[in-house]
Amino acid sequence: MxxxxxxxxxxxxxxxxxxxxxxxxxxxxxxxxxxxxxxxxxxxxxxxxxxxxxxxxxxxxxxxxxxxxxxxxxxxxxxxxxxxxxPQIAWRTVFLVEYLGPIIIHPMLLALLPVSPPSTAQILSCVLITLHFVKRELETLFIHRFSAATMPARNIFKNSAHYWLLAGANIAYWIYKPNSPTARQHNSFFIYGGLLLFLLGEVGNLFTHITLRNLRSAGGKERGIPHGLGFDLVTCPNYMFETIAWTGILTVTWSLSTLLFVVVAVGQMGVWAGAKEKKYRREFGDKYTKKRSVILPGIW
Structure with a gap:
């Protein structure tokens, strides 16, 4: 040869x-x-x-x-x-499209559904959910580095349905409609407690995304072992903080529609985190400190 x-x-x-x-x-x-x-x-x-x-x-x-x-x-x-x-589509494009749904739907339905001035909880729910997805859009543009450039183009419909329908239309209709539990939510403990959880979760999530970004050079595909905020507790603290943020939103909205989205989202993140733990163990061997919990300390 x-x-x-x-x-x-x-x-x-x-x-x-x-x-x-x-x-x-x-x-x-x-x-x-x-x-x-x-x-x-x-x-x-x-x-x-x-x-x-x-x-x-x-x-x-x-x-x-x-x-x-x-x-x-x-x-x-x-x-x-x-x-x-x-046919393929860029990961970044898919993220931008799927997160756009709730940003459009929530303010629109808040303006259209209530027959009387919306409650404090309804307004705050709209602000928190919209801010959450605006943050995701900004992270997609300026923070995330993708190991793969594209995904099958058909995935944009499946991914968008999760956010446009489940996090967008389904949550928005049930929390902004007249006489919804959110419209009757006047308990300051839940409103301020939910706001605090939301802020803690979003800030923690942002820091973990920055940590993950710094593991890879621009355009590179190298992998590393993340350390820092939350990474000594669970495999994927970005998902842990995401769960905390959505628990805060759930506390403010007090709606079963929000609970449904949280259950589905956390379940999916748990599956991804479990796969990530296996990948770390396989790829880094003894260099990696194995985690007992992948997303929620002592629980999952």
Missing amino acids: PSDKVSLSVRPRGKPLKKLPEEISAPYTGKAADLYSELATKSDISVHRLRIIKGSDGSLIPNSSDLSISQTGLRDQSTVYVKDLG
């Missing part, structure tokens, strides 16, 4: 790619990302739509500049399978 080049057989997997070459040559010390770029150019398709799989064992070859072709286990005359993932 030549020491500087590998010749790879290329086969489609799933949907055929009309211009996919049957063979490609690449430098043995070249980057896996270069292999993606070369196949994307020759196939006349976006690199983000491609997934390359080793024919020998079916394992994924990541689109990474940190991994050489030799490190992937590919050898001269190896076979790779190329799959078209279909």
Whole structure:
């Protein structure tokens, strides 16, 4: 085998790619990302739509500049399978669209639904929920760094439904309609207590997002072990603080519609946090201090 080049057989997997070459040559010390770029150019398709799989064992070859072709286990005359993932959309775009729903819906329904001046709790509920999602939009624009550039375009409908319908229309209708529990909520203890929980949760969540951002360079995909506020307690303190913030909103709204969203959201975050704990243990081994709780200390 030549020491500087590998010749790879290329086969489609799933949907055929009309211009996919049957063979490609690449430098043995070249980057896996270069292999993606070369196949994307020759196939006349976006690199983000491609997934390359080793024919020998079916394992994924990541689109990474940190991994050489030799490190992937590919050898001269190896076979790779190329799959078209279909239309893609940027993660950042999906986040911006899905968070926009509650920002529009809550002020609109607060203006339309009440037949009398809204209560303090209704106004505060609108302010807190709107601020929460405005914060998410700003974090998406200025803080978050994504390990993957895109996701399947169809996901925007599923993700948006969660926020536009469950956090937007469903919560807004039941807390702003006349004679809702929120309209009758005048207990200062719950109003101020909820506001305090909201502020604690949002500030804590912001700091954890900044910590996670600083683990990765701009445009990089490197991973690190996070430390700092909350990270010694649970795997994902960003989800813990998110739960605290939404508990504050629930305390102010005093609505079953808010409770439904909190249960669904916390359940999903718990699943993600559990997967993150497994990933940390697998990736960092003894360097990582294992956590007993992934999202709520002593509970989950």
